[in-house]
Amino acid sequence: MGKNLLVGQSGGPTAxxxxxxxxxxxxxxxxxxxxxxYGMVNGIEGFLNGHVMDMSTLMEDxxxxxxxxxxxxxxxxxxxxxxxxxxxxxxxxxFRKFDEYEIGLFFYIGGNDSMDTVSKLSRYAASIESPIxxxxxxxxxxxxxxxxxxxxxxxxAAKYVATTVREIAVDASVYxxxxxxTIVEIMGRHAGWLTAASALARKFEGDNPVLIYLPETxxxxxxxxxQVKTAxxxxxxxxxxxxxxxxxxxxxxxxxxxxxVGTDNFGHKMLTGSGKYLENLVxxxxxxxxxxxxxxxxxxxxxxxxxATDVEEAKAAGSYAVERALLGDTGVxxxxxxxxxxxxxxxxxxADVNQICNAEKPVPAEWICNDGSDVTxxxxxxxxxxxxxxxxVPEKDGLPHFIFRK
Amino acid sequence: MGKNLLVGQSGGPTAxxxxxxxxxxxxxxxxxxxxxxYGMVNGIEGFLNGHVMDMSTLMEDxxxxxxxxxxxxxxxxxxxxxxxxxxxxxxxxxFRKFDEYEIGLFFYIGGNDSMDTVSKLSRYAASIESPIxxxxxxxxxxxxxxxxxxxxxxxxAAKYVATTVREIAVDASVYxxxxxxTIVEIMGRHAGWLTAASALARKFEGDNPVLIYLPETxxxxxxxxxQVKTAxxxxxxxxxxxxxxxxxxxxxxxxxxxxxVGTDNFGHKMLTGSGKYLENLVxxxxxxxxxxxxxxxxxxxxxxxxxATDVEEAKAAGSYAVERALLGDTGVxxxxxxxxxxxxxxxxxxADVNQICNAEKPVPAEWICNDGSDVTxxxxxxxxxxxxxxxxVPEKDGLPHFIFRK
Numbered sequence: 001m002g003k004n005l006l007v008g009q010s011g012g013p014t015a016x017x018x019x020x021x022x023x024x025x026x027x028x029x030x031x032x033x034x035x036x037x038y039g040m041v042n043g044i045e046g047f048l049n050g051h052v053m054d055m056s057t058l059m060e061d062x063x064x065x066x067x068x069x070x071x072x073x074x075x076x077x078x079x080x081x082x083x084x085x086x087x088x089x090x091x092x093x094x095f096r097k098f099d100e101y102e103i104g105l106f107f108y109i110g111g112n113d114s115m116d117t118v119s120k121l122s123r124y125a126a127s128i129e130s131p132i133x134x135x136x137x138x139x140x141x142x143x144x145x146x147x148x149x150x151x152x153x154x155x156x157a158a159k160y161v162a163t164t165v166r167e168i169a170v171d172a173s174v175y176x177x178x179x180x181x182t183i184v185e186i187m188g189r190h191a192g193w194l195t196a197a198s199a200l201a202r203k204f205e206g207d208n209p210v211l212i213y214l215p216e217t218x219x220x221x222x223x224x225x226x227q228v229k230t231a232x233x234x235x236x237x238x239x240x241x242x243x244x245x246x247x248x249x250x251x252x253x254x255x256x257x258x259x260x261v262g263t264d265n266f267g268h269k270m271l272t273g274s275g276k277y278l279e280n281l282v283x284x285x286x287x288x289x290x291x292x293x294x295x296x297x298x299x300x301x302x303x304x305x306x307x308a309t310d311v312e313e314a315k316a317a318g319s320y321a322v323e324r325a326l327l328g329d330t331g332v333x334x335x336x337x338x339x340x341x342x343x344x345x346x347x348x349x350x351a352d353v354n355q356i357c358n359a360e361k362p363v364p365a366e367w368i369c370n371d372g373s374d375v376t377x378x379x380x381x382x383x384x385x386x387x388x389x390x391x392x393v394p395e396k397d398g399l400p401h402f403i404f405r406k
Numbered sequence: 407m408g409k410n411l412l413v414g415q416s417g418g419p420t421a422x423x424x425x426x427x428x429x430x431x432x433x434x435x436x437x438x439x440x441x442x443x444y445g446m447v448n449g450i451e452g453f454l455n456g457h458v459m460d461m462s463t464l465m466e467d468x469x470x471x472x473x474x475x476x477x478x479x480x481x482x483x484x485x486x487x488x489x490x491x492x493x494x495x496x497x498x499x500x501f502r503k504f505d506e507y508e509i510g511l512f513f514y515i516g517g518n519d520s521m522d523t524v525s526k527l528s529r530y531a532a533s534i535e536s537p538i539x540x541x542x543x544x545x546x547x548x549x550x551x552x553x554x555x556x557x558x559x560x561x562x563a564a565k566y567v568a569t570t571v572r573e574i575a576v577d578a579s580v581y582x583x584x585x586x587x588t589i590v591e592i593m594g595r596h597a598g599w600l601t602a603a604s605a606l607a608r609k610f611e612g613d614n615p616v617l618i619y620l621p622e623t624x625x626x627x628x629x630x631x632x633q634v635k636t637a638x639x640x641x642x643x644x645x646x647x648x649x650x651x652x653x654x655x656x657x658x659x660x661x662x663x664x665x666x667v668g669t670d671n672f673g674h675k676m677l678t679g680s681g682k683y684l685e686n687l688v689x690x691x692x693x694x695x696x697x698x699x700x701x702x703x704x705x706x707x708x709x710x711x712x713x714a715t716d717v718e719e720a721k722a723a724g725s726y727a728v729e730r731a732l733l734g735d736t737g738v739x740x741x742x743x744x745x746x747x748x749x750x751x752x753x754x755x756x757a758d759v760n761q762i763c764n765a766e767k768p769v770p771a772e773w774i775c776n777d778g779s780d781v782t783x784x785x786x787x788x789x790x791x792x793x794x795x796x797x798x799v800p801e802k803d804g805l806p807h808f809i810f811r812k
Contacts, residue, residue, distance in 0.1 A: 009580075013576075013577055013580050042581070042582065042583055045583070046583070070576070071573055071576055071577070072573075072576035072577050072579065072580055073580040076579070076580055076581070076582055076583075077580040077581060078581065078583070079581070159804060159805070162804075162805055163709075163710065163805055163806055164704060164708070166805060166806065166808070167477055167478075167704065167707045167708055167709060167806075168703055168704070168707065170419075170476070170477055170478035170707060170808060170810070171419055171477070171478050171703050171706065171707035173478065173482070173810075174415075174419050174478055174479040174482055174483040175448070175482070175483060175484065175485070176448065176482055177448055177451070177452070177482075177484070200803075200804075200805065201805070203808070203810065291703075293702045293703060293704075294700065294702075296699050296700075297574055297577050297697075297699060298570060298573065298574070298699075298704075300577065301573045301574065301576060301577035302570070302573055302710075303569075303573060304569065304708075304710035304711055305710055307804065384803065384804065387804035387805070388803075388804040389804070390798075390801055392796075395796055397606075397790065397794075398565060398568075398606075398713065398790065398793035398794045398795070399565070399568055399569055399572060399606065399607070399793070400569055400572065400573075402572070402576060402609070404576070404579075404609065
């Protein structure tokens, strides 16, 4: 078996995906049974085009220590879907390249679509009796992977969302003599975990955000207007959080009522504008001052609100993935199992990657309440440990000091 | 003369306006010649309606120490413009109320419009020979007040903008095999200081944001497209920063090409959508992948990127204002005078508030270069000291712990 390790990042970036890269690379570089640690530049797509870097350079100049506090994907990412048909010539081509680099261990850090890549590569490996071990390291701000308590990336994104919504609520309240509505649009195509995390922003019972809408329930525009109207009776400066993916009972996305949408490479609908649409709706129906704020890419790339818990878990997942691969595991994803909630205790494990890829874990129905306009205490108890701990990001000239490829 | 102090906040919030409130309140509460420190709830408009709080309660429970790291306006704000005509009955009404509370010292923390309030009150006071002293304490993220090197609020907003643009650039670069344009829309109606601060995000020469457009120069859509096209030749994932207030040589705001705009109470045009408009323009003309990000209210309300220099200066301005008032000054605003740049040394002073209100300080023409698509090294040397130093915001349950009125 090849004595070298290959690691890549795929899908949308998160604030801690480089933490997992750090975990994999450092463990690999330190382990005597691993000769070289190679990084795929721009994922499996870049690897196919021969874009590979030797990760030992980051150890030599010490810059590897900047990885866990650098957002984005240091190695670059891709959205490349391997063919469903394992007879496709891309598979032997890839495995020839693996052999060329004498790869024995393969790690892919990503979400559902990346686990699909790990699944296909490990199944193809089995079919040709290749000894290469393929392991998935989870990351997604969406927190929608099954068979794991949560995924690295969610904690920091949740902390960013809760912090920002608390700040937006403070900002909205400065003119409290005039009624106003602020609609905050949060990432989450099908799963509302990140939108639900906005509930953490409340400083006391009944505090903003008063209304929270997830894509797990059908969104009714008339019920929404009536709920906003009722909420404005007790909260002058109302903050409403919505998921970008809210839709009605016919399955029509709310943003589709406003504008045309396209689809991405994976056939996902590209969403934009649910907040803007509802802003106009509230203005039209209730005549109050309304604004909408789209949290946008900062949710997944901000280093300002890193959760120490999340960063440590991202690193641990990467490191543990190398351990398990060396023990012989393949075709699995690293999972998190909550042993205890108070105090919070997490155990790492593995699960069959074939059962994870292309599946999605929604927020459970029993954690959604008030006719789909809020989340329960159970959700808060689940999410709270994941945002704990502050991470000091090294500064240079007054700004966060990030590592980047030249 | 009344032995009590009255302080209020007005205009849009900033991340450090509560730092100045802290400076005024603490100095007032500690000074033996001041009996009571009162806060106007929702500025002069709230005061007229009898909304006043005793600030000593914050000293008693120690919560005053949370003020400097709490964004927004603790006392609440207003956008109330006093009548131009000093014969208006609101003036004697206000001064009757000042006497009722035995006010001798009046402090108003705000921007141009708030200085207009200080100007009118001090002029009316002179006309009736009132001994009350009126002092303006500057704050604005826009940094557009004249007769001062800069204003508290700008440093933290600039740090937020530069940090966030650096993070957005990192996020944009993860798929560097595909050309893309990210347009970031930054606050600033007439003055481009905050948009200019995005240049601080560059990690090396030629780094993103490659193109920066301020409202100080006329924006030419054809020249813009040609500059984007040229920049894409050397930067695959281009980040462009624009001020919300960019306009063409006819004075038409770029966003007006997209949608209707209204005006606020002060007759300012309400802007939205320049970024969105240019996103569509680039897509249409160049056919590349484009997205636009509106930084929105987080620029003025984020506690995550507080500049230690800014927080300290905001506190000092408040404290110095009380000193100067006790020395007999009135009708002035506290100013910052840069004594030295390296190392940075700032001296506090005062200037006639009548010369400040309703005037605006643009970014100097000699600090704008490359046909209006960049800022010079001189601007960077000016701005860099203002974003220095990290502030640890107290956390509670994993989120920033803010003080708020119950």
